[in-house]
Amino acid sequence: MKHKISVTVxxxxxxxxxxxxxxxxxxxxxxxxxxGTHIGCDTSHCGVCTVLLDGQxxxxxxxxxxxxxxxxxxxxxxxxxxxxLHPVQEAFTEKHALQCGFCTPGMLMTCSALLERNKKPxxxxxxxxxxxxxxxxxxxxxxxxxxxxxxxxxx
Amino acid sequence: MIPAPFDYHRPGTLDEAIGLLARYGDQAKVxxxxxxxxxxxxxRLGSYAHLVDINRIPxxxxxxEEKGWLRIGAGxxxxxxxxxxxxxxxxxxLADAIPLIxxxxxxxxxxxxxxxxxxxxxxxWPAIVIALGAELVAKGRGGExxxxxxxxxxxxxxxxxxxxxILTEVRxxxxxxxxxxxxxxxxxxxxxxAVVAVAxxxxxGKGGAVERAGVALTNVGPTPTDAVAAAKFLTGKTxxxxxxxEASKLAAAAGSPSGDRRGSSEYKREMTRVLAxxxxxxxxxxxxxx
Numbered sequence: 001m002k003h004k005i006s007v008t009v010x011x012x013x014x015x016x017x018x019x020x021x022x023x024x025x026x027x028x029x030x031x032x033x034x035x036g037t038h039i040g041c042d043t044s045h046c047g048v049c050t051v052l053l054d055g056q057x058x059x060x061x062x063x064x065x066x067x068x069x070x071x072x073x074x075x076x077x078x079x080x081x082x083x084x085l086h087p088v089q090e091a092f093t094e095k096h097a098l099q100c101g102f103c104t105p106g107m108l109m110t111c112s113a114l115l116e117r118n119k120k121p122x123x124x125x126x127x128x129x130x131x132x133x134x135x136x137x138x139x140x141x142x143x144x145x146x147x148x149x150x151x152x153x154x155x
Numbered sequence: 156m157i158p159a160p161f162d163y164h165r166p167g168t169l170d171e172a173i174g175l176l177a178r179y180g181d182q183a184k185v186x187x188x189x190x191x192x193x194x195x196x197x198x199r200l201g202s203y204a205h206l207v208d209i210n211r212i213p214x215x216x217x218x219x220e221e222k223g224w225l226r227i228g229a230g231x232x233x234x235x236x237x238x239x240x241x242x243x244x245x246x247x248x249l250a251d252a253i254p255l256i257x258x259x260x261x262x263x264x265x266x267x268x269x270x271x272x273x274x275x276x277x278x279x280w281p282a283i284v285i286a287l288g289a290e291l292v293a294k295g296r297g298g299e300x301x302x303x304x305x306x307x308x309x310x311x312x313x314x315x316x317x318x319x320x321i322l323t324e325v326r327x328x329x330x331x332x333x334x335x336x337x338x339x340x341x342x343x344x345x346x347x348x349a350v351v352a353v354a355x356x357x358x359x360g361k362g363g364a365v366e367r368a369g370v371a372l373t374n375v376g377p378t379p380t381d382a383v384a385a386a387k388f389l390t391g392k393t394x395x396x397x398x399x400x401e402a403s404k405l406a407a408a409a410g411s412p413s414g415d416r417r418g419s420s421e422y423k424r425e426m427t428r429v430l431a432x433x434x435x436x437x438x439x440x441x442x443x444x445x
Contacts, residue, residue, distance in 0.1 A: 001160075001161075001162045001163060003163065019160070020160070020161055020162060020163035020206070021157060021158045021159070021160055021161060021196075023157070023197075026157075042156050042197070043156075043194050043197070043198070044190065044193070044194055044261060045346050047258075047260060050260060056234075056263045057259075057260050057263060058260055058263050058264050059260050059261065059264075061197075062189060062190060062193045062194065062261075062264070063189065063193070063264070064163065064189075064193070066163050066165075067186075067189075067208065067210065110259075110260065128254075128259065129259055131258050131259060131345040131346075132257075132258030132259050132260040132261060132345065132346060133260075
């Protein structure tokens with residue numbers, strides 16, 4: 001069974017005909033060729049596939065593409081605006097919040113959504129917010145610092 | 156991982172959804188938040204020819220107090236409940252439990268109705284609604300009916316819902332007089348299911364004796380466990396260290412955990428006893444404050 005879907009991805013309208021079982025992450029990576037969104041555990045634990053669905057961070061490996069029909073999806077490629085990195089992206093580079101970088105796209109999406117809703121999150125609130133995004137390199141310390149740094153930049 | 160092929164339906168009304176469930180019977184499955192269903196399909200632990208997506212049906216997402224009940228629409232996301240001031244201020248058992256369910260991203264999609272109707276004894280809401288003495292509202296071709304949460308679970312992944320019925324609302328008795336609840340959960344890491352968890356709700360009468368007690372357990376048997384003997388023992392008593400210790404033992408005895416990678420059955424039984432004691436103490440303390 002095929003479905004015609006229209007999804008606004010990083011601000012641009014995209015239309016496609018997709019199979020019922022196509023996962024949102026595969027739609028993003030393979031149909032749209034936006035490979036910044038990663039696939040890790042593929043079982044909704046690790047969070048590397050995090051995208052924003054109508055502004056909320058969700059795991060795109062655990063959603064069907066057809067469920068995003070009529071919705072807006074933001075991926076890591078959409079964070080940069082007019083050639084300028086998002087303050088969270090800048091803060092991640094300045095505070096060394098990544099080593100291998102595999103978790104970074106998902107981490108950035110979760111953290112940017114957190115800062116939309118909470119302008120000055122505490123360390124505890126940041127750690128809670130990213131508890132569904134696993135990082136095996138940094139021990140989270142520099143990620144927390146980066147989010148606090150980004151909050152200052154955005155103030 | 157890619158699920159086996161299925162047909163996807165997106166009804167715009169509840170009646171339309173019920174019609175689809177009636178037409179396809181056990182070949183159909185309701186897709187709510189999908190946080191358990193999608194992994195099940197991807198891992199091919201189960202497959203259905205038809206998914207009925209209820210996410211676009213209006214009127215299933217709400218939290219309100221009305222006529223002595225907290226009424227929660229079955230499609231309400233866990234994260235919406237987590238942020239609800241009403242829940243945070245008046246329902247300590249829920250305020251304890253919701254932030255411990257899965258992780259924040261999963262809670263952005265996962266619904267209360269899905270967590271309950273999935274029939275998984277490892278899910279947290281089943282024990283919560285049993286301890287609270289909640290009622291579940293289901294709608295099918297035959298109309299609407301109300302099922303006490305304590306009678307909803309029939310077996311592993313088997314509930315009282317008929318093939319054409321959809322869970323539409325959860326009704327929790329609003330706290331009256333001196334009452335308090337608590338949820339204590341042991342888990343290895345964020346996102347994991349409970350090793351064990353205990354839900355307690357207490358209502359105290361004049362003089363501080365227990366008027367009503369609800370004690371229920373997560374993940375210690377094929378269904379969520381209603382620790383009836385513990386609740387019965389507590390009723391009418393004024394609680395102290397000794398009675399709490401005795402009730403905790405009775406709660407632990409109600410479970411029938413099997414050993415797995417989360418621990419041996421002996422360990423889980425002992426942890427049930429410990430967590431029951433902690434939940435009872437917290438619930439009592441909170442009831443005393445109201």
